[in-house]
Amino acid sequence: MNKTLEDFTFQDASEFIVKGIDAAVVINSETDSYRTLVKKGMFEDFIDETGSYKALTQKLWFHLKDDRETEVTEDYQVFIPRFGKFKGKYSRRLKLFKDGTPHSIQMTITPYEGDIYLMILYELDSSEYMKEFLTNEKVSTIQNTYLFSMYIDLFKDTTSSISITEISDDTMDAEIKYSQWRMMIVNMIWPDDQELFLERTDPEYLKKSLQPGRTSSFDCLMKNLEGKYIWVKLTFSRAETNNKEEDFRYVFMVQDINENSMQLMSTLKKYEELASKDTLTDIFNHGRIETEIHNAIEIVSRDERNVSLMMFDIDFFKMVNDNFGHAVGDVTLKHFAYLLKKYFEKKNAVIGRWGGEEFVAVCYDTNLETASMYAEEIRTKVEGEEFSVAGKITVSSGLTQIQKEDEFETAFDKMDKALYQAKSDGRNCVRFI
Secondary structure, eight states, X not given: OOOOGGGOOHHHHHHHHHHHOSEEEEEETTTTEEEEEEEOTTHHHHSOSXXXXXXXXXXXXXXXXXXXXXXXXXXXXXXXXXXXXXXXXXXXXXXXXXTTEEEEEEEEEEEEETTEEEEEEEEOOHHHHHHHHHHXXXXXXXXXXXXXXXXXXXXXTEEEEEEETTTOSSOXXXXXXXXXXXXXXXXXXXXXXXXXXXXXXXXXXXXXXXXXXXXXEEEEEEEOTTSOEEEEEEEEEEOOOSOTTTOOEEEEEEEEOHHHHHHHHHHHHHHHHHHHBOTTTSSBOHHHHHHHHHHHHHHHHHHOOOEEEEEEEETTHHHHHHHHOHHHHHHHHHHHHHHHHHHHTTSSEEEEEXXXXXXXXXXXXXXXXXXXXXXXXXXXXXXXXXXXXXXXXXXXXXXXXXXXXXXXXXXXXXXXXXXXXHHHTTSSSEEEO
């Protein structure tokens, strides 16, 4: 039976509202507990009869936006105890997922008395939600590169309007002092970057370094909500005010730059390798292997590790070029470099082309006796190898072990003299000093 406006009573309105409620929960924030009064639909499996209010808070709006089963990493959960306490009525939209499908939920919290709250939840119409969802997705494509933002007042040592984009599109007015927040967040920064973070977030540094309207930023590795370290850009922007002496208000943002940073580092690595490689043999070039010898000398001086140097010279290589041409000579050099690379690939060694037909190996954690064995095995391998067009070739080797007092010139000179001795002794042999 249809009622007229005059027929409706407050009792009718109350019954209508109660029928539309999908879940009602009474909460005690002081004892961290809740009890469910009613639940239906998706909430039958989503909310327990009783449980921890903190756990319910995380379940409702401290999960990753696209997967409610994935919990936020423990470091970010420092915000939970400071969130979920209310002085007045509070209402917000939630996005929950069930079996991968998003559901739009309206939540209203009403303080009853003291630390007792009543939470009401009901699901919104799915067709209306999808329109809103598609619109929001277009907007958030840009916004979601910002993982975190908040407002800071250094004079009062306060934070406000905290927004963790991956958790929620809403801001949180959690009562966290800036000084407290800073010492909590440092644990989420990569250990090597923590000193830089503490320096650049220091209140005195910000006051001295940033004039009103100016922005400062730096890059570092920081944990995301899943606990994985990613590259981020941390930005502080000081608000423009007339009171420059006492007004130190800032907007702080964390921007996800991981994908771009990884692409940049990959590109830089590619060009670094190109700059370090010998274009013919695809092993390290003269400059890079010389740097490796310098590094090895420093390691021996500092750590007293065993490091040996080897120089290989293809015997009578000029005859290969003269008899078969430089193209065959290049093929022979590439073949020889390949043999060196294969031999040393599972050993702690670095190889490079010194120039022409001379090659150098820097062998870490290798004494002279072991290095001599390596060189002899290589000599035997080369002697038994059939090289395309050039046929059979041999190699002479000069070795030395770096001493603690060695400098580059003395270490290289010993290796070079040992090679000269091998060539003087008839070639196709190994000598060491």
